[in-house]
Amino acid sequence: MSTLDISLQRQRARTFGENLIRIFLFAAANISVFTTAGIVLALATDTVSFFAEVPLWRYLTETQWTPLFANQKFGVWPLVTATLLTSFIAMLVAIPFGLVIAIYLSEFASPRLRATLKPLIEILAGVPTVVYGFFALIVVTPFLKQFIPQISSFNSLSAGLVMGVMIIPLVASLSEDALSAVPDALREGAFGLGATRFEVATRVVTPAALSGIAAAVVLALSRAVGETMIVAIAAGQNPQLTLDPTVPVMTMTSYIVQVSLGDTPYGSLSYKTIFAVGSTLFLLTFVMNILSFRFVRRFREVYE
Amino acid sequence: MSLLEASIMRADASAKEQTLAQPGDPAYALEARNLSVFYGSFCAVRDVTLPVRKNMITALIGPSGCGKSTLLRSFNRMNDRVPGSRVEGGVFFHGQDLYAPNMDVVDVRRRIGMVFQKPNPFPKSIYENVAFGPRINGWHGSKSQMDELVEASLRRAALWDEVKDKLKQPGTALSGGQQQRLCIARAIAVQPEVILMDEPCSALDPVATLKIEELMQTLKQDYTIVIVTHNMQQAARVSDYTAMMMMRPDRAGEMIEMDETKTIFSRPRDKRTEDYVSGRFG
Amino acid sequence: MAAEQSVKRDILSQDLEFRPSPQARRLRSFIFLILSNLAVIIALGTLIILIADVLISGTPWLNLDFLTRADSRFPNRAGIQVALVGTLYMMALTIVIALPLGVMSAIYLEEYAGKDWTTQLIEVNINNLAAVPSVIYGLLGLQLFVRWLGMGRSILAGALTMALVVLPIIIVASREAIRAVPQSFREASLALGATRWQTIWNHVLPYALPGILTGNILAASRAIGETAPLITIGALTFVPFLPRDILDRFTVLPILIFNWTSKPQREFHDIAAAGIIVLLGTLLLLNAVAVLLRAKLQKRY
Numbered sequence: 001m002s003t004l005d006i007s008l009q010r011q012r013a014r015t016f017g018e019n020l021i022r023i024f025l026f027a028a029a030n031i032s033v034f035t036t037a038g039i040v041l042a043l044a045t046d047t048v049s050f051f052a053e054v055p056l057w058r059y060l061t062e063t064q065w066t067p068l069f070a071n072q073k074f075g076v077w078p079l080v081t082a083t084l085l086t087s088f089i090a091m092l093v094a095i096p097f098g099l100v101i102a103i104y105l106s107e108f109a110s111p112r113l114r115a116t117l118k119p120l121i122e123i124l125a126g127v128p129t130v131v132y133g134f135f136a137l138i139v140v141t142p143f144l145k146q147f148i149p150q151i152s153s154f155n156s157l158s159a160g161l162v163m164g165v166m167i168i169p170l171v172a173s174l175s176e177d178a179l180s181a182v183p184d185a186l187r188e189g190a191f192g193l194g195a196t197r198f199e200v201a202t203r204v205v206t207p208a209a210l211s212g213i214a215a216a217v218v219l220a221l222s223r224a225v226g227e228t229m230i231v232a233i234a235a236g237q238n239p240q241l242t243l244d245p246t247v248p249v250m251t252m253t254s255y256i257v258q259v260s261l262g263d264t265p266y267g268s269l270s271y272k273t274i275f276a277v278g279s280t281l282f283l284l285t286f287v288m289n290i291l292s293f294r295f296v297r298r299f300r301e302v303y304e
Numbered sequence: 305m306s307l308l309e310a311s312i313m314r315a316d317a318s319a320k321e322q323t324l325a326q327p328g329d330p331a332y333a334l335e336a337r338n339l340s341v342f343y344g345s346f347c348a349v350r351d352v353t354l355p356v357r358k359n360m361i362t363a364l365i366g367p368s369g370c371g372k373s374t375l376l377r378s379f380n381r382m383n384d385r386v387p388g389s390r391v392e393g394g395v396f397f398h399g400q401d402l403y404a405p406n407m408d409v410v411d412v413r414r415r416i417g418m419v420f421q422k423p424n425p426f427p428k429s430i431y432e433n434v435a436f437g438p439r440i441n442g443w444h445g446s447k448s449q450m451d452e453l454v455e456a457s458l459r460r461a462a463l464w465d466e467v468k469d470k471l472k473q474p475g476t477a478l479s480g481g482q483q484q485r486l487c488i489a490r491a492i493a494v495q496p497e498v499i500l501m502d503e504p505c506s507a508l509d510p511v512a513t514l515k516i517e518e519l520m521q522t523l524k525q526d527y528t529i530v531i532v533t534h535n536m537q538q539a540a541r542v543s544d545y546t547a548m549m550m551m552r553p554d555r556a557g558e559m560i561e562m563d564e565t566k567t568i569f570s571r572p573r574d575k576r577t578e579d580y581v582s583g584r585f586g
Numbered sequence: 587m588a589a590e591q592s593v594k595r596d597i598l599s600q601d602l603e604f605r606p607s608p609q610a611r612r613l614r615s616f617i618f619l620i621l622s623n624l625a626v627i628i629a630l631g632t633l634i635i636l637i638a639d640v641l642i643s644g645t646p647w648l649n650l651d652f653l654t655r656a657d658s659r660f661p662n663r664a665g666i667q668v669a670l671v672g673t674l675y676m677m678a679l680t681i682v683i684a685l686p687l688g689v690m691s692a693i694y695l696e697e698y699a700g701k702d703w704t705t706q707l708i709e710v711n712i713n714n715l716a717a718v719p720s721v722i723y724g725l726l727g728l729q730l731f732v733r734w735l736g737m738g739r740s741i742l743a744g745a746l747t748m749a750l751v752v753l754p755i756i757i758v759a760s761r762e763a764i765r766a767v768p769q770s771f772r773e774a775s776l777a778l779g780a781t782r783w784q785t786i787w788n789h790v791l792p793y794a795l796p797g798i799l800t801g802n803i804l805a806a807s808r809a810i811g812e813t814a815p816l817i818t819i820g821a822l823t824f825v826p827f828l829p830r831d832i833l834d835r836f837t838v839l840p841i842l843i844f845n846w847t848s849k850p851q852r853e854f855h856d857i858a859a860a861g862i863i864v865l866l867g868t869l870l871l872l873n874a875v876a877v878l879l880r881a882k883l884q885k886r887y
Contacts (some may be wrong), residue, residue: 014781017781017783018781018782018783021783022694022698024690025690025691025693025694025698026694026698028686028687028690028691028694029690029691029694029695029699029708030756031687031691031710031753032691032708032711032712032715032753032754033707033708033711035711035715035726035750035753036711036714036715038726038730039718039722039725039726040873041729042725042726042728042730043722043725043726045729046729096625097625097628097629100618100621100622100625101625101626101629102620103618103622104618104619104623104625104626108618108619111387117626120630121626121629121630123633124629124630124632124633126869126873127633127636127808127810127811127866128810128811128812128813128840128844128865128869129811129812129813129814130811130813130840130841130844130847131636131640131811131843131862131865131866133841133847134640134842134847134855134859134862135636135639135640136857137641137847138643138847138855138858138859139635139636139639149676165629165632167639168629179628183424185420185422185424186424186426186427187385188382188385188420188424188428189420189424189425189487189490189597190426190436190713191378191382191385191413192382192409192413192417192418192420192442192491193413193414193436193437193440193441193491193494194410194412194413194414194437194441194606195410195418195440195492196410196440196495196611196612196614196615197615198611198614198615198618199440199611201618203436203440204426204436207426207427207428208426219717222717222719223719225716225719226718226719226720226722227719227812228720228721228813228814229579229813229840229844231843232814232844233848235845253719253721253814256721256724256725256814256818257721257814257817260724260728260817260818260819260820261817261823267653271627274818275724275725276719277773278722278725281719281721281722282718282719282722285716285717285719285722286714287488287720288659288717289713289714289717289718290714292717293710293713293714302425302427302476330682337770408606408608410606410608410611411608413604414604414606421884438602438604440611441604442604442605442607443602443603444603444605445602446610449597452596452597453597453598453602455596456596456597456598458596459596459597460596493598494604495598495601495602495604526598571837
């Protein structure tokens with residue numbers, strides 16, 4: 001056998017190896033696709049069998065949620081409104097704080113100050129949510145009680161406020177990215193017309209970055225809706241249809257936690273409820289995530 | 305141009321001292337006196353004395369890196385945006401130093417407008433692009449007066465006929481040349497006395513360039529224009545006066561010569577100007 | 587150019603009255619500056635109050651016994667040993683599972699993937715998964731690992747679930763690190779006759795290592811702090827014994843903290859604070875290691 005043949009053989013082996021690696025890597029990359037499929041499948045199986053027993057219209061029209069009681073009611077609204085209420089309060093904190101900080105960092109702060117402040121603010125996002133839950137229940141609620149004496153020990157206000165603080169870095173950092181991506185030429189144009197720094201920031205840069213900021217806000221909302229531990233610890237376990245932020249409520253996520261902690265038997269109807277609620281939650285956040293990506297894409301189309 | 309003016313100008317160019325001897329000459333819209341611009345410890349422009357005549361077009365030319373953009377941007381204090389920038393000497397406008405401590409930068413920039421290298425319309429409608437300046441500068445005209453102002457600005461920028469039916473459309477949807485004229489209209493709307501143009505045609509095609517050059521000739525009836533350009537032919541075509549800048553060995557920019565444009569291009573006094581000007585033509 | 591001829595007398599020929607009111611406008615900038623400083627101070631102040639409160643209530647309980655005792659129904663006899671061990675197991679196992687998968691995904695997407703629909707599908711999925719609530723991963727883990735694959739409520743089931751939670755973080759960070767490798771590195775290697783994989787293994791990955799490691803430490807931090815998915819798959823809140831192997835039942839620090847916080851007695855809240863100190867300390871340590879490691883590895887290039 002000549003040397004050429006050997007090298008040819010080796011080359012074949014090499015190509016084979018390269019292809020094998022490629023296939024391997026492709027498979028690994030597809031884990032994400034499988035995970036999504038897995039989530040849908042895991043949620044769907046028990047959701048379908050839940051709705052086989054409880055018709056969808058009951059789920060959507062009843063106003064009480066008592067699947068663990070003898071008199072079972074399956075109206076999801078108390079959970080949904082509680083979720084929206086806590087998320088709304090969180091956004092009341094996170095949007096103004098996040099935006100103001102983003103504008104400050106992007107348009108006012110010197111590069112050095114930005115380099116120091118940004119990681120400091122990011123720490124807020126790195127604190128485990130269970131710690132925030134502790135903080136809401138043990139520190140914030142007693143503090144609020146001084147001003148709102150009738151506030152319950154578990155309430156959506158405290159949980160929402162703390163959740164808002166947790167989400168500030170998400171809004172701030174994504175919005176800051178969007179603001180910084182606005183070309184400097186626009187700032188120059190506005191400064192050249194005699195605009196002040198504040199006017200440049202609010203009238204030119206912020207509107208120009210609006211779709212990017214919208215993406216940040218929607219993503220933050222999705223995060224608030226899916227947040228679990230803070231509300232499970234501090235917002236209470238009482239599914240009631242109310243918009244009063246001072247009383248205990250139960251969000252979709254805290255319901256899932258409550259059932260998971262209990263000894264609900266596998267396969268029972270009450271067990272299946274967490275998958276129905278989980279599907280609702282997944283759909284809700286999925287729609288928001290898609291919306292957020294749309295905004296991001298629109299923003300990129302303009303500036304990249 | 306009158307003979308008298310021309311002769312004054314020649315005298316100016318031949319002796320800087322003489323310019324200084326008659327500060328605040330009403331024929332000057334803007335005057336840099338012994339102006340140096342620093343970025344930190346780096347001196348970008350050194351000791352420039354440059355009078356800018358009213359209702360004339362003054363071109364700043366020179367090889368890249370010679371500080372002509374920096375000089376231009378010091379005329380409306382745009383350099384203030386660069387952290388660590390500072391100036392020595394002064395820029396005089398209506399007898400006042402733009403860099404005096406009590407001077408309001410915002411007002412300076414309204415009265416000395418700027419058009420940039422790349423057209424930079426705001427991502428707003430054509431109408432809002434033009435109305436932006438008057439709004440932020442506290443013009444309290446009625447809606448119909450604002451309409452009138454927008455129309456007048458667009459007309460003066462020779463853009464009205466092309467956009468009058470689509471004022472609500474985004475300014476960014478226009479062609480490059482139209483965008484640049486929109487930026488000119490935007491600058492005009494706040495009634496500046498001086499318009500600074502930083503290579504306004506370098507991103508445009510020849511047809512759009514020609515249109516802007518024609519426009520500049522009409523604009524100079526009402527405004528004083530200072531233009532930085534790379535393009536020797538453009539400087540020769542559009543400007544009345546030309547200042548030639550060079551980079552010194554220490555990389556600071558300096559003005560080596562200023563004169564009537566035809567003099568600069570036909571019989572410059574400085575050898576370097578002659579080389580540069582003819583080199584580009586060659 | 588007929589337009590220019592007709593503009594001689596227009597509104598711009600009159601003296602428009604601009605009242606720029608510089609003071610008022612500067613005041614607005616100033617007020618914004620104050621507001622933004624206030625926003626930063628309030629946000630960081632909250633963090634400081636949180637940490638201060640935790641330190642004040644938790645420090646008195648923090649001693650060696652607390653670290654080496656199992657949980658108890660009595661706060662003065664309770665300790666975090668079992669949960670701490672559970673957390674370390676969870677972190678290690680999660681990274682062991684997620685690191686290779688995440689880095690392989692990143693390599694595929696950056697070095698191999700074309701711009702076809704499969705790539706797009708993968709990218710969309712990663713983006714979406716990064717934003718799916720972690721409690722949903724818990725439901726996935728409960729069905730897939732605990733029930734269908736019969737792993738029970740074990741450390742392994744928990745770590746697999748957690749690996750899926752942190753996978754997007756690892757992929758995104760690794761991709762950025764790989765993308766930052768100069769193209770010339772690859773070209774130089776390919777020009778010497780190296781195969782694509784040899785190029786990646788010998789040149790791209792070592793250069794991208796600091797970034798990949800940082801991403802993994804971020805992921806590990808997340809794995810330590812996440813609570814909801816583990817509660818959902820049924821990790822216990824009260825476990826008095828150390829796990830024997832990865833198929834044993836377990837608890838982790840955040841769950842223990844959650845459990846203690848949920849109790850009405852004040853003492854439990856205090857030991858919860860002590861637990862939080864340990865949790866935050868671990869996170870701090872991990873991130874300090876990340877910073878040091880990054881600095882050290884970056885010096886090599």
